[in-house]
Amino acid sequence: MGLNIKDIAKLAGVSPATVSRVINETGNVAEEKKQRVLKVLKETGYKPNALARGLLLNKTNVIGVIVPDLSNINFAEFVKGIENEAKLNGLGVLLTTSENDTDSEISYFQLFKEKRVDGIIFSGTIFTEKHREELEKADIPFIVFGQWFEHYKLICVNIDNEKAAYEATKYLISKGAKNLSMIMGPLWDRSAGYDRYSGFLKAVVEGGISPKDVVLEEGDFTIKSGYRAMKRILEKKNVDGVLAANDFMALGAIKYLVDMGMMIPDEVQIMGFDDNMISEIYNPSLSTVKINFYEAGRICVKAFVDRINNKPIENNILLPYELVIRGSTK
Amino acid sequence: MGLNIKDIAKLAGVSPATVSRVINETGNVAEEKKQRVLKVLKETGYKPNALARGLLLNKTNVIGVIVPDLSNINFAEFVKGIENEAKLNGLGVLLTTSENDTDSEISYFQLFKEKRVDGIIFSGTIFTEKHREELEKADIPFIVFGQWFEHYKLICVNIDNEKAAYEATKYLISKGAKNLSMIMGPLWDRSAGYDRYSGFLKAVVEGGISPKDVVLEEGDFTIKSGYRAMKRILEKKNVDGVLAANDFMALGAIKYLVDMGMMIPDEVQIMGFDDNMISEIYNPSLSTVKINFYEAGRICVKAFVDRINNKPIENNILLPYELVIRGSTK
DNA sequence: TTGTACGCGTTATCAC
DNA sequence: GTGATAACGCGTACAA
Numbered sequence: 001m002g003l004n005i006k007d008i009a010k011l012a013g014v015s016p017a018t019v020s021r022v023i024n025e026t027g028n029v030a031e032e033k034k035q036r037v038l039k040v041l042k043e044t045g046y047k048p049n050a051l052a053r054g055l056l057l058n059k060t061n062v063i064g065v066i067v068p069d070l071s072n073i074n075f076a077e078f079v080k081g082i083e084n085e086a087k088l089n090g091l092g093v094l095l096t097t098s099e100n101d102t103d104s105e106i107s108y109f110q111l112f113k114e115k116r117v118d119g120i121i122f123s124g125t126i127f128t129e130k131h132r133e134e135l136e137k138a139d140i141p142f143i144v145f146g147q148w149f150e151h152y153k154l155i156c157v158n159i160d161n162e163k164a165a166y167e168a169t170k171y172l173i174s175k176g177a178k179n180l181s182m183i184m185g186p187l188w189d190r191s192a193g194y195d196r197y198s199g200f201l202k203a204v205v206e207g208g209i210s211p212k213d214v215v216l217e218e219g220d221f222t223i224k225s226g227y228r229a230m231k232r233i234l235e236k237k238n239v240d241g242v243l244a245a246n247d248f249m250a251l252g253a254i255k256y257l258v259d260m261g262m263m264i265p266d267e268v269q270i271m272g273f274d275d276n277m278i279s280e281i282y283n284p285s286l287s288t289v290k291i292n293f294y295e296a297g298r299i300c301v302k303a304f305v306d307r308i309n310n311k312p313i314e315n316n317i318l319l320p321y322e323l324v325i326r327g328s329t330k
Numbered sequence: 331m332g333l334n335i336k337d338i339a340k341l342a343g344v345s346p347a348t349v350s351r352v353i354n355e356t357g358n359v360a361e362e363k364k365q366r367v368l369k370v371l372k373e374t375g376y377k378p379n380a381l382a383r384g385l386l387l388n389k390t391n392v393i394g395v396i397v398p399d400l401s402n403i404n405f406a407e408f409v410k411g412i413e414n415e416a417k418l419n420g421l422g423v424l425l426t427t428s429e430n431d432t433d434s435e436i437s438y439f440q441l442f443k444e445k446r447v448d449g450i451i452f453s454g455t456i457f458t459e460k461h462r463e464e465l466e467k468a469d470i471p472f473i474v475f476g477q478w479f480e481h482y483k484l485i486c487v488n489i490d491n492e493k494a495a496y497e498a499t500k501y502l503i504s505k506g507a508k509n510l511s512m513i514m515g516p517l518w519d520r521s522a523g524y525d526r527y528s529g530f531l532k533a534v535v536e537g538g539i540s541p542k543d544v545v546l547e548e549g550d551f552t553i554k555s556g557y558r559a560m561k562r563i564l565e566k567k568n569v570d571g572v573l574a575a576n577d578f579m580a581l582g583a584i585k586y587l588v589d590m591g592m593m594i595p596d597e598v599q600i601m602g603f604d605d606n607m608i609s610e611i612y613n614p615s616l617s618t619v620k621i622n623f624y625e626a627g628r629i630c631v632k633a634f635v636d637r638i639n640n641k642p643i644e645n646n647i648l649l650p651y652e653l654v655i656r657g658s659t660k
Numbered sequence: 661t662t663g664t665a666c667g668c669g670t671t672a673t674c675a676c
Numbered sequence: 677g678t679g680a681t682a683a684c685g686c687g688t689a690c691a692a
Contacts, residue, residue: 002388004684004685004686005685005686005687006685014662014663015662015663015664016663016664016685016686016687017662017663017664017687017688018661018662018663020686020687020688021662021687024687026687026688027661027662027688028661028662029661029662030661030662033661033662045467047440047443047444048444048685048686049385049444049446049684049685049686050444050445050446051381051382051384051385051390051445051446051684051685051686052381052385052668052684052685052686052687053685053686053687054381054668054686055379055381055382055385055667055668055669055670055684055685055686056667056668056685056686056687056688057668057686057687058668060381062424062445069410070400070406070407070409070410070413071403071406071407071410073401073403073406076400076401076403076406077400077401079400079425080399080400080401080427083400083425083426083427084427087426092424092426092441092445093424093425093426094392094422094423094424094425095409095413095423095424095425096413096417096422096423097410097413097414110377111422113377114377114378114379114380115380115381115392115422116379116380116381137375277608278607278608278611281581281608281612282611283613334668334669334670335669335670335671336669344678344679345678345679345680346669346670346671346679346680347671347672347678347679347680347681348677348678348679350670350671350672351671351677351678354671356671356672357677357678358677358678359677359678360677360678363677363678378669378670379668379669379670380670381668381669381670382668382669382670382671382684383669383670383671384670384684385668385669385670385683385684385685385686386669386670386671386672386683386684387670387671387672387684388684661692662691662692663690663691663692664689664690664691664692665688665689665690665691666687666688666689666690667686667687667688668685668686668687669684670683670684671682671683671684672681672682672683673680673681673682673683674679674680674681674682675678675679675680675681676677676678676679676680
């Protein structure tokens, strides 16, 4: 094992340079020699050493990816989108998962730097000053998914969360919901926390409802926290419309409502965010704001490819979304 | 940007060799010089170029992973397990998805060879002669998950599918099921197809039931195919016990039974394979054979690590499983 | 059109 | 304990 370009050259009776030219289709090579080389290439199954090539060209054709957790189907879809688009562009994917732990994320930046990846796609709930510093030092094209962050060399890919939450809330109101409540995410999470809350409030005010009359409870994006938040809400007020900052919390809320014997959507309408596989098949099925994570992954890779090809590119890329109406709303 | 070991050496007033010794903690270095180097290392945020290192040492600390599809939560969990265990061992994960397409899989072997990964973890439904050839050529430690394949240099990690199906069927019989049927996978899939079918049949015979009296239908592991298979089964006979070769087909079957107004588990008991997240929360919840995919991923990496450390290691590694009894059986 | 020689950044080896 | 040097495999400038 372990043939190198010199071995191939010897076998084909040419110089290593010629073999290289044949492989990379650069420069002219006499047809006859070319065929000889191609024959040897096929027979030996020779593959150039990407390490040596990367060392020389300062380019690895690999992108580093950081996601919080693959157990979450959304991120799994996201990675799938990245992987498929990467394949189309001849890129490899070096995958890491962070559990949203900042220290892990930073250590992955280091790893990616060592491995000399050509770019990094980052998805996490928070982007700190520490992240920014590392990014500054690393000098690697950097794509952030799911957060907005102002930085001249950062590309952000995200949906307009405020607008989406606004529209979802509007929908609830249009279907007769009068006593509204929201199960929010933590507000330090600007996109899924603050922006969605902000859009909710905007629609509330526009609907002629006083912000004092809405019930707000906070969860941590898990099913359990949604269940408990719904409990706290009902203890305060008999609401008839609930917006949850993600589907898991919405599903937890539904479970509590069902446990309490409430009718959905007749007594309470509920709407989530993201569109999980579970949301579709749950009983009742969940109305939600659908974000296409698969497409998001592809768009991130495309943005990266455009970037390294010096194509003009927006620093903030807006992702499409859509309201999906199912059984949990009228 | 782009400091190299020589730059560090100059800044610290030592030779590159000494810097290398400090970084890798190999050989003795005078304490004073060591501190000087560490200081510069910290200040500059220097990270050694893994390409150069890999080129020299012929070792990349990266494992290549091939899975069919990340949309399937099982494989997402599997990859998560791989990733977490890889992290513990200082390994990177180069991830690819194949959609079970043999040509894709082969092309990933090539990719991994170019990238000089230290090992490959492969999960796919089929392992052909073509795979074997490539494997033979590549000479890279190779772990196969979910299939048995006899080859002296192959490590296989899998559950005993026949035994598991046997036990699941026994359970159905013990709970009073008399008219049994199975929604099988394709039989060319030896593990999830043939072996599970074989275990089912063994339990049937042992239960004193004639194989002629059981109804067999085949699906392709999707929810839809399970739905349709259940329809065909009921058209043939009023069964009261169903084993499906995976959870998705079992869920499809349940959906059909519910649509037909059948009572589960009173009229029909049903059991699946794998244990999806959905199986737990579906209504009724699904009894199933639980395979811990996360743990399976970790075990694959451990097997790889043991292998390259020349520890004695089984070529066939048996994974644990357990019967999880929920609402779809008595 | 083709071949020789150098350099990418690192570590192991060998002198000192 | 330390530094100079060779070598890993490749692409390319330059010479032929």
